Amino acid sequence: MSNTSKTPGYIVAQADGMPTYYLYGGIGMEDANGEQVDSAALLDDLRAERAKAIKARISSDGGSVDEAFKIFNVLVNHPARVTTVVDGVAHSAASMLLQAGDERHAQEISEIMVHAPRGVSGPLTAEGHREAADALESYQSQMQTAYGRHGIDPATVA
Numbered sequence: 372m373s374n375t376s377k378t379p380g381y382i383v384a385q386a387d388g389m390p391t392y393y394l395y396g397g398i399g400m401e402d403a404n405g406e407q408v409d410s411a412a413l414l415d416d417l418r419a420e421r422a423k424a425i426k427a428r429i430s431s432d433g434g435s436v437d438e439a440f441k442i443f444n445v446l447v448n449h450p451a452r453v454t455t456v457v458d459g460v461a462h463s464a465a466s467m468l469l470q471a472g473d474e475r476h477a478q479e480i481s482e483i484m485v486h487a488p489r490g491v492s493g494p495l496t497a498e499g500h501r502e503a504a505d506a507l508e509s510y511q512s513q514m515q516t517a518y519g520r521h522g523i524d525p526a527t528v529a
Contacts, residue, residue: 380409383416391426392417398431398464399438410438417445424452427472433463436488436510443517446471457481470517485518485527487511 382393392413396406408431417425427446433439446453446468455472462484469475469483477483488510490503515525 380407381413388422389424389426390420390422391428393428393430393458394442394465394468395428395430395459398434398442398468400434402432402434408434408438408442410435410442414441414445417442417449420449420451422451424454425449426454426456427468428456428458429461429465429468430457430459431462431465431468432460433465433484436464436467436514439464439467440513443467443471447520457483460484467514467517470520470523475521485523487528488514 380396382395384391384393394408394413396402396404396408398408399410401407446455452474453472454474454476455469456475457469457477458481459478460482461469461477462482463486466483466485469477488507490507495503511528514528518528519525
């Protein structure tokens with residue numbers, strides 16, 4: 372690889388004219404190893420990317436579904452042909468990033484975990500719990516749309 376640069380929470384490597392984004396760490400929050408994909412910086416870099424093809428390599432336990440939505444949408448709407456690859460794990464919100472690829476791959480030794488959105492509602496009033504449930508249902512619907520992009524049954528995210 373040449374022209375490799377480490378940016379907060381991810382690495383961009385330029386090889387054979389194709390920028391490759393290594394998304395290793397928690398999505399918008401630290402993972403158990405203290406690694407985090409800084410979605411704000413990543414989104415800026417992706418929006419500025421002018422290559423005709425890009426690759427996003429994923430190894431993440433997941434993280435913030437809001438941040439995953441942002442990254443997903445920028446990848447899906449990017450004019451480049453996007454290839455997504457799971458190098459280790461794509462758990463939870465990170466599995467949505469896999470769905471953003473025009474072409475999707477998973478290494479032979481890798482793992483993808485899909486589940487319905489979860490949240491911690493804490494000491495809320497009854498109205499607060501209803502609002503939290505409404506928000507989770509909204510997330511679930513959006514996630515089903517993301518997974519459905521490649522024909523995955525919406526019941527998978529239930």
